[in-house]
Amino acid sequence: MTSTDATTTRAAGGVPDLSRLSLNTATTKAWTLQQAVEGAARAGLPALGLWRDRVAEAGLQRSARLVREAGLRVSSLCRGGFLTAADDDGKRAAVEDNKAAIVEAATLGTRELIMVVGGLPAATAPGGPARRAGDKDLVAARGRVADRVGELVPFAAEHGVRLVLEALHPIFAADRAVLSTLGQCLDLAEPFPPETVGVVVDTYHVWWDPALAAQVARAGAQGRLASYQVCDWILPLAADPLLSRGYMGDGYIDFPTITAWVSETGYTGDVEVEIFNQEIWDTPGDEVVATVAARYAELVQPSL
């Protein structure tokens, strides 16, 4: 599949323009941070989206140096968030962890900290009784997210870092993120400066939204469009729906249309490819990056 894709792309348009393509390290999960830096550079990619676990393994200062010395930029840091705790200890822990993430982002040279805000408190109790007794007050959980963001804004501003709110697909509303639409993220961001609270458009999470075109335009007009992430919605769903993502072109998402909406806002940032998929994780990293680049060159870059 990979070699065919690469051939097709070359035949169709000569050397592909990868000048805005960023490899999110979650896509090549088996690679260490150093391997991801080297792999991206080898494939001619100019940027990486970093996950905190890989940065922690490599060390923060060393990670910053590895990326810088390879001549790459960091398009975003994944991820802060998990702000829905209802108890005082949980609230305090969330604020402290996010302050650490803000410092890490600044040190790594990116201003964009992606925020996955968390689900209903204590939402996951596998093997528990059928009857679920946990907190079900979704409206209150969303209110707590807004409160925690407000508390973090001054610290983020001091460090020149933007809190980038991510709407997750409603399939994850119970257990991962009570922010479910781009419009909701923008409503939450409204009271704060666009330099400090932004939003990310991740095609996997928002492609279905009937308000998407209007909300992307709104994000652009407010200067809050901080990141554009792409991967496809594939069926059937994987047993773990979190891993049910595919290469652009393998699923149902209309990338040229959504990319044009993003581009029309004047967005000039990187395009991150972030795919959670066991089969892709089991594929050698260089092959994955080659397929990512070919699909990007075919389905995304022409509409930028």
Place this chain on the structure above:
Amino acid sequence: MTSTDATTTRAAGGVPDLSRLSLNTATTKAWTLQQAVEGAARAGLPALGLWRDRVAEAGLQRSARLVREAGLRVSSLCRGGFLTAADDDGKRAAVEDNKAAIVEAATLGTRELIMVVGGLPAATAPGGPARRAGDKDLVAARGRVADRVGELVPFAAEHGVRLVLEALHPIFAADRAVLSTLGQCLDLAEPFPPETVGVVVDTYHVWWDPALAAQVARAGAQGRLASYQVCDWILPLAADPLLSRGYMGDGYIDFPTITAWVSETGYTGDVEVEIFNQEIWDTPGDEVVATVAARYAELVQPSL
């Protein structure tokens, strides 16, 4: 589980008020229409939501007579829809099938025909190649739904039947319904009279929506709230996500809050319980109905 629930309910409030509880026949899938009529009557339920396949098995006139003679009412007929075909034959077939469903609804004595509008055309190709070549134009598919609804409105009006648009959870946007939010359904309904195009609030599909309270109020203000269906969002998802529904109380949905929003609109119709779940389908129907009644009495009825 069932006997405990029943005990709790009795202890808490005496005889439960089931005067607005409707059993959707999909919940007791193993029952024929006649068995569902008898089971509902035995449990003191006043209404049934009927599926067309069960009606077809029993015969249309006979179904109408069975329900009537048991002194029950039909709260809705499931389902019309599947309106996204892009080719002329597909469009014609969809209109014809929906006209038949309209006639069936009128014959059964319900004015509410639930519409599941369909996914992207030819969306399901299990076992096909990774690269998916099908139609991905979601905006156009949504436009075709609006066109077909417009074509069906005069016929529905003549028969005193309402086309009840159902937003399905975005997990089904690719393959089952390109209507994903209540607000989108109301936008689509706007040009048509509320007696002929309405909406259903199904908690399973819309519970996550940050705009839900506002859109339920809008539906009520416009006189379009045609049906209220309840069941819970449970985790982990079933292997077939279509079957990933639970009894009220087994999952994450805040039934008192959503039910209060529905009730505040002045909705006086039935509350249908529609659960797709293999374990529940494998349970004897009378036990299922008893649990449904107990959970309804505890979590839904007090907020009506």
